[in-house]
Amino acid sequence: MTDQDASVTTVRVGLLGCGTVGTSIANLIHRQRDEIATRTGIRLDVTRIAVRDLSVDRGIELAHPAAEVFTGDAMAVAVADDVDVVIELIGGVDLPRTLISAALDAGKPVVTGNKALLADHGAELFAKAEANRVDLLFEAAVAAGIPLMRPLRESLLGEPIRRVLGIINGTTNFILTKMTEEGASYDETLAEAQALGYAEADPTADVEGFDAGAKAAIIATIAFGVEVVADDVHHEGISTITASDIEYATRSGHVIKLIATAERVGEADEVAVRVHPTLVPLDHPLAAVRDSFNAVFIEGGAVGELMLYGRGAGGDPTASAVLGDLIDAASNLRSSSYARFGPLPRASVQAIEQLIDTCYSLTILVTDEPGVLSKVADAFGRHNVSIRSMEQEGLDDEARLIFITHQAAERDVRETLAELKALDSVRDIGSVLRVVSS
Numbered sequence: 001m002t003d004q005d006a007s008v009t010t011v012r013v014g015l016l017g018c019g020t021v022g023t024s025i026a027n028l029i030h031r032q033r034d035e036i037a038t039r040t041g042i043r044l045d046v047t048r049i050a051v052r053d054l055s056v057d058r059g060i061e062l063a064h065p066a067a068e069v070f071t072g073d074a075m076a077v078a079v080a081d082d083v084d085v086v087i088e089l090i091g092g093v094d095l096p097r098t099l100i101s102a103a104l105d106a107g108k109p110v111v112t113g114n115k116a117l118l119a120d121h122g123a124e125l126f127a128k129a130e131a132n133r134v135d136l137l138f139e140a141a142v143a144a145g146i147p148l149m150r151p152l153r154e155s156l157l158g159e160p161i162r163r164v165l166g167i168i169n170g171t172t173n174f175i176l177t178k179m180t181e182e183g184a185s186y187d188e189t190l191a192e193a194q195a196l197g198y199a200e201a202d203p204t205a206d207v208e209g210f211d212a213g214a215k216a217a218i219i220a221t222i223a224f225g226v227e228v229v230a231d232d233v234h235h236e237g238i239s240t241i242t243a244s245d246i247e248y249a250t251r252s253g254h255v256i257k258l259i260a261t262a263e264r265v266g267e268a269d270e271v272a273v274r275v276h277p278t279l280v281p282l283d284h285p286l287a288a289v290r291d292s293f294n295a296v297f298i299e300g301g302a303v304g305e306l307m308l309y310g311r312g313a314g315g316d317p318t319a320s321a322v323l324g325d326l327i328d329a330a331s332n333l334r335s336s337s338y339a340r341f342g343p344l345p346r347a348s349v350q351a352i353e354q355l356i357d358t359c360y361s362l363t364i365l366v367t368d369e370p371g372v373l374s375k376v377a378d379a380f381g382r383h384n385v386s387i388r389s390m391e392q393e394g395l396d397d398e399a400r401l402i403f404i405t406h407q408a409a410e411r412d413v414r415e416t417l418a419e420l421k422a423l424d425s426v427r428d429i430g431s432v433l434r435v436v437s438s
Contacts, residue, residue, distance in 0.1 A: 001084050001333065008037050011330040014048040014083030014108075016074050016099055017090035018058050021113060021140070022049070024319035025087065025326075030061040032323070042330045047082050050074035078103040085329050087322060088112040097121055104128045104136065109329035109338065111322055113140030119214035119230040122221060123344045135338045137325035142215045143168055143294050145317025146310040147324070152222045152298075153339065159300040161223045163263035165436070166296035167289050168215045170313040171199045171206040172238050172258040174292045176277075179246050180255055181290075186241060198292055198313070208237035209275040212260045219296075220262035220273045226347035228262075228273055234352040236276040245363070245431045248391070248402055252361075254279040255287045259436060265350050272350040279361050279404075279435040286436070355410035358437060359388070361402065362413075363430030364420060368399040372425045376401065379423070383416040384408070398427060404435065 001011055013029065015022055029044050037043040045063060049070050062069055071077060078086055078099045086103040088110060090096050096117050103110050105128070112118070118125070118141055129136035139149045143166075152161075167173050171193055178189040190207065193199035205211045213233040220228040238258055249256045259278040264271055280287045285307050289295040294312025299305055311317035332338050366372045373392075380387055386406040393400040405413070413432075420426050 008041055008043050009334050010043045010045050012045050012047045012082055012084045014077040014080055014086045016050045016077055016088045018049050018051045020315040021318045022089045023058055023060055024315035025322045026060045028319045028323055048077045048080055050077040074099055079106045086110045093117050100125060101128060104132050104134060107132055107134055109135035109333055111137045111325040111329055115141040115214045119217040123227040126341050133338055135329040135332055137329055139325045140318045140321035142218050144312045145320045146294055146308050148296055148308055149222060159303055161300045163299045164219050164223050165259055165261040167257055167286060167294050168260050169206055169212040169258055170292035170294060174198050176256055177290045207239050209235035212275045216260040216262055216273050216275055220271050223262060224271050226269055227344040228347045232273055232349040234274040238277050241277055249279055253282050270348040270350060274352055277433055279433050353411050357407045359407055359435035360405045360413050361433040361435060364401045365428040366399050366401060367425045368397055375423060379416055379419045383412045385412050385416050
C-alpha cells in the first residue's frame with residue numbers, strides 16, 4: 001500500500017481474468033475511484049491484470065499505460081509486490097485454487113466470484129485465509145448483485161437461522177417465467193434464453209440444477225457455520241417440466257420455480273440442502289420473482305422472515321458485489337484486520353430420502369377403466385401418504401391423475417411411486433414436484 005497524502009491510502013489491485021465481469025469491475029473502479037476515496041479514504045488503483053490473450057482490446061479505462069498493466073502471467077499478478085488485493089474472476093477450479101492459495105500465502109486479501117471453487121474447496125481456503133490473517137470475500141459467488149453473503153456473515157451472525165430458500169439461478173427462472181406467462185414450451189424458452197445470453201450453449205449446469213446446487217452449498221456453509229460441499233446437495237433440474245405441469249400449477253394457485261433450500265434439521269450441526277423444481281403458492285413472496293431475477297428468503301428464530309431480491313447475474317450487478325468486497329478488504333488491510341470465519345466442522349447432511357415433512361404434487365398416467373382410482377388410492381394408503389386433493393383429466397383411453405398430498409415422508413412417497421409403477425393400469429409416472437411449505 002502507498003499513501004498519496006495524510007488522509008488517503010492507495011490500495012493496489014491485481015485482477016485475475018478480464019471477461020465480462022472483469023471488464024465491468026475494472027471500469028467501475030475507474031469511474032468510482034474518486035467517490036470511494038472521498039468516502040473511505042482509500043484510493044483503489046488497478047495495477048495489474050492477467051489475461052489469456054494480450055492482443056484483445058478490453059475497452060478498459062486505466063490510470064496506467066496498458067502495457068504496464070496487462071500480462072499473461074496470472075501467478076505473477078497473484079504474488080506481485082505492487083499488488084495489495086487480488087480479485088479472482090477466471091472461473092474453473094484448479095487454476096484459481098492454486099492462484100488464490102498463493103495470494104493468501106503471500107499475505108494478500110482475495111475477492112472472488114468463483115462459486116464452483118468455493119463449493120468444493122471453500123473450507124480449505126477459508127482456513128488458509130485465517131492462517132494468514134487476511135480476507136477471503138465472495139459476495140459475487142452466489143447471487144451476483146444481491147447482498148447476501150455479507151448479511152449472513154455479519155448482520156445475521158448471531159441469528160438462529162432455521163432455513164434459507166430462494167431462486168438463485170436466473171436462467172431457469174427466465175425459462176419458467178416464459179413457460180408460465182406465454183405458454184411456450186421448454187425447448188422454445190431454452191432457445192430464447194441462449195439467444196439472449198442467459199444460457200450457455202451447453203445449458204446443463206443451469207437447467208439440471210448444478211449451478212444452483214453449488215450456490216446452495218455456499219449458502220448452507222455460511223448460514224450454519226458448517227462445511228457443506230456441492231456433492232452434499234441433492235439436485236433436480238427443470239428439463240422435464242411440461243406445459244401440462246405449468247397449466248396445473250396455474251389452476252391450483254401455484255407457480256413452478258427452481259428452489260434451493262438449506263435448512264437445519266435435528267441436531268444443531270445437521271443440515272438438509274437441496275435444489276429442485278417446486279410448486280410455490282401464489283401468495284408466497286418467491287412466487288412473484290420473474291424473468292432472470294433472483295431472490296433469497298431467510299427464516300430466523302429472532303428476526304422472523306427476510307427477503308433479498310435483485311439481479312442475480314450480469315457483468316455490472318456482479319461487479320457491484322465484487323467492488324463492495326474489494327472496499328471491505330482494502331479497509332481491513334489498512335487497519336490490519338480481517339473478516340474472521342473460524343474453523344468449519346464437517347456438516348452432518350440429511351439425505352433427501354430422510355425428508356419427512358413436505359407436501360408433493362404427483363402426476364400419474366393411467367388406463368381409463370373402472371377400479372383404477374381405487375387401486376391407486378390404496379397404494380397411497382398402504383404407505384401412509386395422505387391425499388389432500390386430486391384432479392382427473394380424460395385423455396382418450398387414458399386419464400391423467402394429479403394428486404397433492406398432505407405432508408409426507410420422502411421415503412414413503414418413493415415407495416408409493418414404486419408400487420404404482422408396478423401396476424398394469426399405470427402407464428407412466430409424470431412429474432413429481434415438492435410443494436414449498438409455509
